Amino acid sequence: xxxxxxxxxxxxVPVLLGISVIVFLIMAMIPGDPALAILGSFAxxxxxxxxxxxxxxxxxLIEQYVVWLGNLLQGDFGRSxxxxxxxxxxxxxxxxxxxxxAGASLxxxxxxxxxxxxxxxxxxxxxxxxxxTLAVLVGLSTPSFWLGLILVLIFSVGLRWFPVSGxxxxxxxxxxxxxxHHLVLPAVTxxxxxTGVIARLTRSTMLEVLRQDFxxxxxxxxxxxxxxxxxxxLRNALVNIVPIIGIQTxxxxxxxxxxxxxxxxxxxxxxxxxxxxxxxILLVQGGVLVVAACYxxxxxxxxxxxxxxxxxxxx
Amino acid sequence: MAWKNGWKAAxxxxxxxxxLSPSPAPAQVPxxxxxxxxxxxxxxxxxxxxxxxxxxRILMNLYDGLVRFRSGTLEIEPALAEKWEISPxxxxxxxxxxxxxxxxxxxxxxxxxxxxxxxxxLDDKHPQHDTGPFPLAFFFSAVExxxxxxxxxxxxxxxxxxxxxxxxxxxxxxLIVSPEAxxxxxxDYGRKPVGTGAYRFTEWQSNTKVVVERNPxxxxxxxxxxxxxxxxxTDANTRLTELxxxxxxxxVEVPPDAVDLLGKAGGFKLHEQAGPHLWFLILNTREGPFKxxxxxxxxxxxxxxxxxxxxxLQGTATVADSIVPAAFEWAHDDxxxxxxxxxxxARALLREAGAEGAELKFLVAEGGSGMLxxxxxxxxxxxxxxKVGLKVTIQTYEWNxxxxxVNQGLAGKGDMAEMAWMTNDPDTLPFLTLRTEALPxxxxxxxxxxxxxxxxxxxxQARQSTDRDARAELYRQVQRIVREDAPWAFVANWxxxxxxxxxxxxxxxxxxxxxxLAHVSKAAQ
Numbered sequence: 001x002x003x004x005x006x007x008x009x010x011x012x013v014p015v016l017l018g019i020s021v022i023v024f025l026i027m028a029m030i031p032g033d034p035a036l037a038i039l040g041s042f043a044x045x046x047x048x049x050x051x052x053x054x055x056x057x058x059x060x061l062i063e064q065y066v067v068w069l070g071n072l073l074q075g076d077f078g079r080s081x082x083x084x085x086x087x088x089x090x091x092x093x094x095x096x097x098x099x100x101x102a103g104a105s106l107x108x109x110x111x112x113x114x115x116x117x118x119x120x121x122x123x124x125x126x127x128x129x130x131x132x133t134l135a136v137l138v139g140l141s142t143p144s145f146w147l148g149l150i151l152v153l154i155f156s157v158g159l160r161w162f163p164v165s166g167x168x169x170x171x172x173x174x175x176x177x178x179x180x181h182h183l184v185l186p187a188v189t190x191x192x193x194x195t196g197v198i199a200r201l202t203r204s205t206m207l208e209v210l211r212q213d214f215x216x217x218x219x220x221x222x223x224x225x226x227x228x229x230x231x232x233x234l235r236n237a238l239v240n241i242v243p244i245i246g247i248q249t250x251x252x253x254x255x256x257x258x259x260x261x262x263x264x265x266x267x268x269x270x271x272x273x274x275x276x277x278x279x280x281i282l283l284v285q286g287g288v289l290v291v292a293a294c295y296x297x298x299x300x301x302x303x304x305x306x307x308x309x310x311x312x313x314x315x
Numbered sequence: 316m317a318w319k320n321g322w323k324a325a326x327x328x329x330x331x332x333x334x335l336s337p338s339p340a341p342a343q344v345p346x347x348x349x350x351x352x353x354x355x356x357x358x359x360x361x362x363x364x365x366x367x368x369x370x371x372r373i374l375m376n377l378y379d380g381l382v383r384f385r386s387g388t389l390e391i392e393p394a395l396a397e398k399w400e401i402s403p404x405x406x407x408x409x410x411x412x413x414x415x416x417x418x419x420x421x422x423x424x425x426x427x428x429x430x431x432x433x434x435x436x437l438d439d440k441h442p443q444h445d446t447g448p449f450p451l452a453f454f455f456s457a458v459e460x461x462x463x464x465x466x467x468x469x470x471x472x473x474x475x476x477x478x479x480x481x482x483x484x485x486x487x488x489x490l491i492v493s494p495e496a497x498x499x500x501x502x503d504y505g506r507k508p509v510g511t512g513a514y515r516f517t518e519w520q521s522n523t524k525v526v527v528e529r530n531p532x533x534x535x536x537x538x539x540x541x542x543x544x545x546x547x548x549t550d551a552n553t554r555l556t557e558l559x560x561x562x563x564x565x566x567v568e569v570p571p572d573a574v575d576l577l578g579k580a581g582g583f584k585l586h587e588q589a590g591p592h593l594w595f596l597i598l599n600t601r602e603g604p605f606k607x608x609x610x611x612x613x614x615x616x617x618x619x620x621x622x623x624x625x626x627x628l629q630g631t632a633t634v635a636d637s638i639v640p641a642a643f644e645w646a647h648d649d650x651x652x653x654x655x656x657x658x659x660x661a662r663a664l665l666r667e668a669g670a671e672g673a674e675l676k677f678l679v680a681e682g683g684s685g686m687l688x689x690x691x692x693x694x695x696x697x698x699x700x701x702k703v704g705l706k707v708t709i710q711t712y713e714w715n716x717x718x719x720x721v722n723q724g725l726a727g728k729g730d731m732a733e734m735a736w737m738t739n740d741p742d743t744l745p746f747l748t749l750r751t752e753a754l755p756x757x758x759x760x761x762x763x764x765x766x767x768x769x770x771x772x773x774x775x776q777a778r779q780s781t782d783r784d785a786r787a788e789l790y791r792q793v794q795r796i797v798r799e800d801a802p803w804a805f806v807a808n809w810x811x812x813x814x815x816x817x818x819x820x821x822x823x824x825x826x827x828x829x830x831x832l833a834h835v836s837k838a839a840q
Contacts, residue, residue: 033715033719036715036718036719037715038366038448038450039366039450046758047450047453050448051448051450054447054448055448079502082358083356083358083359083521084358084359084361084364084502084503084505084506085503085505085506090521093521094521094522149552149556152553152556153556156556156560157556157559157560160560163560163562164553164556164557164560164562165548165553165556165557165562166523166546167523168523170344170350170523170524170544170546170562171343171344171345171348171350171544261549261550261553262550262552262553263553264522264546264547264548264549264550264553266520266521266522266523270522270549271522274355274356274549279715
């Protein structure tokens with residue numbers, strides 16, 4: 001298992017390298033020039049050329065990439081020209097908030113999704129099942145950015161229970177309570193769709209498992225229904241559910257891009273949106289690489305957990 | 316059944332989570348702290364390295380220039396320089412500096428400091444030139460060298476007479492930074508700014524806030540506020556909900572729809588100020604129907620500008636009458652009237668020119684600085700032109716792409732294009748966009764290829780004149796000629812707006828579009 005983990009870890013290198021080439025190419029292909037983005041309406045061909053030279057954009061694309069890669073190997077992610085600071089400083093500063101938001105909503109969607117799925121399966125066709133199925137369907141079909149706005153209108157502007165945006169109170173903020181207070185709405189918004197996905201999958205998997213012989217055996221042994229469902233059925237169902245939770249990580253990290261915009265969460269998603277619109281290629285590269293690395297690592301963790309749940313699954 | 320307990324436990328956990336919600340109210344923002352909702356994160360707080368109005372709003376409160384715009388006008392008045400003299404040939408400007416001013420880091424403000432500022436921008440061998448790039452340094456490209464004659468006297472030697480120098484010095488690119496802080500900060504100076512302004516920099520949390528605090532030693536009187544917090548809120552809806560929920564005292568660039576909503580909510584004040592902004596259509600005078608001046612005039616008659624500013628722009632702009640926006644009171648020709656909306660006249664002119672039913676290609680941006688609502692504006696104009704029988708095809712582009720395309724000239728690309736400029740001197744726009752020497756092939760912005768030797772001569776004279784009244788007369792002549800030649804369709808002058816809560820006092824928007832918070836205060840709740 002250790003060697004499997006190491007092999008998978010080593011795979012990250014080519015994956016990230018491939019991603020960096022793709023990002024570089026896409027950024028080169030989309031029209032628009034960083035020098036123009038900086039100069040705005042003052043961009044005479046002359047000024048633009050001068051600024052392009054100052055920024056090293058006049059060199060061939062391959063050369064730009066090789067220089068970037070060489071620096072990267074020495075731990076230098078380059079300097080963001082839209083923010084005028086080292087890319088790494090910015091990315092590290094922004095990664096924490098995103099992981100926190102993504103982590104919180106991943107925990108939320110796992111707990112709520114599993115609970116809803118198990119209840120639905122156990123009470124198949126009962127009123128709980130019907131109510132939950134309806135709720136899940138509504139959750140799945142609600143666009144998150146819209147839901148975020150509605151939650152803000154109700155709970156922030158109307159009831160004033162939660163802050164509208166940001167991660168800490170703008171004045172005298174800080175501390176865990178303040179953070180949790182700001183985290184609730186964005187985490188819930190981000191979790192809704194993923195909760196639906198997990199709930200539906202849990203329900204169908206559980207229904208399948210509950211019909212199997214070992215469940216009947218467990219019941220026949222006189223185990224409590226609780227033990228049968230949680231220890232035996234759910235545990236077996238989890239083997240199929242865990243990888244889906246791993247994939248939801250990608251969804252949650254991707255969703256962070258617009259949730260962070262709606263809630264002005266100072267995370268990496270919002271950073272990427274701005275970086276793309278200003279054609280800040282180095283910042284985009286840095287951000288995408290770090291997010292991709294997180295995604296790969298979390299999926300590796302999901303695979304390892306799946307292997308622990310069912311050692312028969314090949315490693 | 317045991318399962319029921321688990322169900323109850325889950326409900327309990329949910330309830331506990333919900334109990335977190337009406338949690339202790341966060342610390343109230345005190346009465347002497349102002350929170351400003353900005354439209355984006357600043358790029359840098361180095362005034363020489365940035366170009367965006369959004370960044371200027373913070374910078375104007377951290378720094379001073381040698382001169383500034385008098386409140387409520389675009390007239391120049393002394394700031395860090397007490398007075399100045401211009402040599403008769405217009406090539407030497409001698410500034411006498413204010414006594415006893417210190418930067419926030421305690422270093423003295425003197426002639427050497429001023430020289431450092433302009434050398435850093437203009438001299439590529441200057442040791443701190445690598446703290447750039449300085450995209451607007453060309454504002455001072457007429458400066459040959461600066462000289463610190465004595466600690467209180469700084470002399471600007473120009474290559475040629477350049478009348479807009481003073482208003483360029485009043486622009487944020489002319490703000491004065493602390494040389495010591497630049498030497499210490501190097502490339503990171505933009506995140507640790509030091510000026511002489513009413514407020515000094517306290518902290519910058521990326522994408523969360525920039526905080527500045529009162530400078531008790533400010534030469535122009537210390538501000539009443541203890542601190543100002545600038546919050547970058549890129550999403551317009553979030554900015555609005557923050558204002559409604561009490562998270563902001565001041566919000567800039569309020570969308571027209573929101574103005575209505577805030578009026579109904581109550582407790583807010585709307586501020587409006589027309590500025591030196593012009594929204595216009597560049598017409599391709601080199602090829603196609605717009606080679607004929609009658610067709611260009613016809614366009615100006617055909618567009619219902621009144622309906623555009625009232626309908627599409629919901630009253631956030633006024634109808635433009637000239638190439639010099641009315642905000643430049645001293646140079647604007649008040650006798651000029653906008654082209655009236657007169658479709659019959661337009662049709663007659665088109666008939667005369669034999670351009671009835673002409674097909675036109677219209678280049679349109681999807682967004683962009685000062686472009687207001689470019690796509691709805693374009694479709695409304697398309698409909699107006701259809702009424703006089705012109706068939707307009709719209710082509711839209713992303714803003715950066717659009718700029719790249721249009722700045723290279725319209726030849727082979729289209730017959731007309733939207734454009735908007737915000738300037739600080741009546742010279743800037745015509746000088747960069749209407750002279751023969753400013754054709755795109757010469758590196759200028761004259762994308763419609765307008766060329767009139769009379770205009771070239773007048774603009775050059777105006778630029779070289781050191782007498783303001785003489786300059787103003789020259790600009791009025793330019794306005795009259797350009798109105799008749801109609802190289803553009805003049806459409807709208809944008810009114811900058813802002814909303815404050817009723818507690819905010821002493822706030823005024825400036826025609827320069829800059830934000831001055833030195834005299835603002837907040838009433839107790």
